[in-house]
Amino acid sequence: MTYIAKPKVHHPSLQRNAIGLTRRDYEGAITTLCAGCGHDSITAAIIQAFWELSVPPHTVAKLSGIGCSSKTPAYFLREAHGFNAVHGRMPAIATGAGAANAGLMMIGVSGDGDSLSIGLGQLSHAIRRNVDILYLLENNGVYGLTKGQFSASADPGSTSKKGEVNTMEAIDGVLLALTLGATFVARSFSGDKAQLVPLIQAGLAHKGFAFIDIISPCVTFNDHEGSTKSYAYTREHQVEVVQADFIAPREAITSEQDAGTVKSVMLHDGSWVTLHKVADSYDPTDRDRAYAYIRERQKVNEVLTGLLYIASDSKDMAEQHELPDQPLAGLPFEQLCPGSAELEKLQARFR
């Protein structure tokens, strides 16, 4: 992960957001990924999403594991603290950081190897705890960084670049997340920025674990014929079932946005997602039906995308632990230490 500082020259025409920042202010170091790597497109969507939301970059913590995908937090939000954990273990870092400072806006970036193989346990338990984080799984069906081995998300029957056939079932992050009780589950495609940006925004506003599985082709090791994670395959098989629009708290829902809307769901911070149903029988607020529908369409090789499930009653980890409004990390010592008189009193118990 070579760190090349990007010249921070502002083009006068760059537009400023509500807090006076340009897109450039949401960038990071220059990417060192392969040209055309899906992960870079996701980085661009992340930058766009944060810029549009006018989030002060330093209020964000960006976390990742290990892999090409996990390198990407270096490429956005240079003024945010980053944490490159060990392979597959970012969820634990996020859980601890979230407990210490529930006020941090956390974004986690991971890969299919990082999340579904070595880190499957940690991902599952972070979902179960409903840690308040936007978790992006940049899914390319291979281990990019170790040069193209199949990952656990590789579909049965798909072939590697060298022509080997994968014979095992895939672990599907979306189905997994739904099963484990995730409160926000989406799938998208690195090549569909229009879909991705509002999903990222809604995921950031969601209180609890927001999971987005993003098909993100590896141009170097998994973009060939026979791959089900290639640009061509995904473009051909992607079906958007629920298109989500994100509406920030200060904006009013217009009638235009309302048209064709199945449902509007208010998020914790007062923002809204409006869900436009593209497929008729789909209900993104019904976990079981969502699961069944995704499963059914998978059988005919459809890759369903969009905001697939959202729970309106999400209770995140901080709430479950009844944490105070002020971050634990910032509580004054006087509120934590019982003091000498209390120690004296307590010790009667030990006599």
Next chain:
Amino acid sequence: MSQINDFAFKIATANGTGSASANGLIMQAIFRMGVPVTGKNVFPSNIQGLPTWYEIRVSKDGYTARTPHFDLMAALNPATYATDVAEVRSGGWLLHDSTWPLDETLKRPDVTYLGVPLAEMCNAAFKGVRERILMKNIACAGALAALLGMDTGIIKGLTREKFSKKPALLDSNAKAIALGFDYATAHFDCPLPIRLEPMDETKDSILIDGNTAAGLGAVYAGATVGAWYPITPSTSLMEAFKGFCQKYRRDEATKRNRYAIIQAEDELAAIGMVIGASWAGARAFTPTSGPGISLMNEFIGLAYYAEVPAVLFDVQRAGPSTGMPTRTQQCDLLLCAYASHGDTRHICLYPADPREAFEMAVHAFDLAERFQTPVFVLSDLDIGMNDWMVPKLAWDDGYRPDRGKVLSAAELDQAKRFYRYLDVDGDGIPQRTLPGVHPKGAYFTRGSGHNKYGAYTEDADEYEEVMERLARKIQSAAKAVPAPVVRKAAAPTTLGLITVGGCHAACMEAIDVMAKDGIALDYLRVRGFPFGDEVHEFVRQHDVTFVVEQNRDAQLRSLLMLETGAGVAAFESVRYYAGFPMSAHHVIAGVKAKLERAA
């Protein structure tokens, strides 16, 4: 020969029969008589039905080490009669339940048998199977009270305190105690030559286990995040922390907690959570034991290299692998000192008893934050789970946590630029920032190669520069860890003895005994790693240094050799690692054997 306030006895039962409460009662009664006392619970890795022993040593001289010589045995578990009978010293006593006849083959001519019909009396006095079993243990305590000359007023007082809110239990306990007491008084010559007399040696002490003390220390240190995965013998540390937090950190008005305890999915996650929480600015810790430390290794290296504070309590148990989960050992000394792949070295603290466990718990958080690195507190099952008589815990209200070089928003505002791993003031410790505080504070925390500016690097010089600074930083902690405890022999000697942790009590007693035999030993107990100058000097000053420890492979000796550069000839290793706490006789036998060989 009478042995007043100087004897040991053992109670053999099965676990799950309520013996713990009877044992606790006896311990506490002796303690309240002002007589120095220690108890060791020997229990199986099992929930119900397997043999359990409780060993109580009474020592007017204040020796608290385990002794394997028992003057009296209360053999209440038929399954272990044979070994229990064999363990009584010649001329000692054996109390057994005479409801059933004792197998003739178990009779020893040199032991006095004290039969008390415990089951018969309790079956007559109590209803229900469960109560009858529980009260048998209490009745036995009553018999022991008579035999050993315990103060009955104190026992009554204790049961009243304990069951003040449960009058039915108070009644049955009082009844059971009286059954045993009266029977013993009527049938035996009470008290026995081994007996108690009131002293005034315990008024400034408490009876506490090390896990409770360490959990309390974490509360006093201001720790707010605890992450853990249950494992014997560390579990009660987190349970204690939780109990104290519920008492001191719960705001009932707002229904909010000033702490978070996260039961992780495994130890990999537990240490990750600690690192994440510390990175975000909280004082965070995890209690575990050897198997947990093994799992945590990868993350420990990250915290070392990325310089994130973390506090780990390793309550050691007998390894390797699952080993003997309910037996004690000091077998993780090397593991913790150099945990994780690559070049790493860690600050370790070694409490010798629960009081030090409390103090070192607090100290550990200061060191972790000051040096921005993982800190290990290595206690063991004996310290962690047994009740020790220690001086009362003290707290200085002037204490303020040492948060280390954490830059505030105001400082960052003033700063021109911030570089995470720059040694700005030459002490090897860089400045740190917390997420969410200030745009200028941002940096990328990574376990991959980085230069002093915090940027990724594969450059040879840049990499080495950071690694060298890290080595200096950890070495400088040698001056900040607790100084060793040193006790010089009365006369000058060329022989030294070094030990660690819970072996302290056995070594002190052994040195006293050997001094009477004309063997003079200077004594040093290491309390922190890296070792400070005193440790290096002590080794240099003695021709031979005995190293006393509880593991097979002489890990402390290895550490001393590695770190002081002294050769193998400078040391004689004395080890006992079979799972019970070290006794003075192990030390004496070990030292004498080596001396005789040398002579």
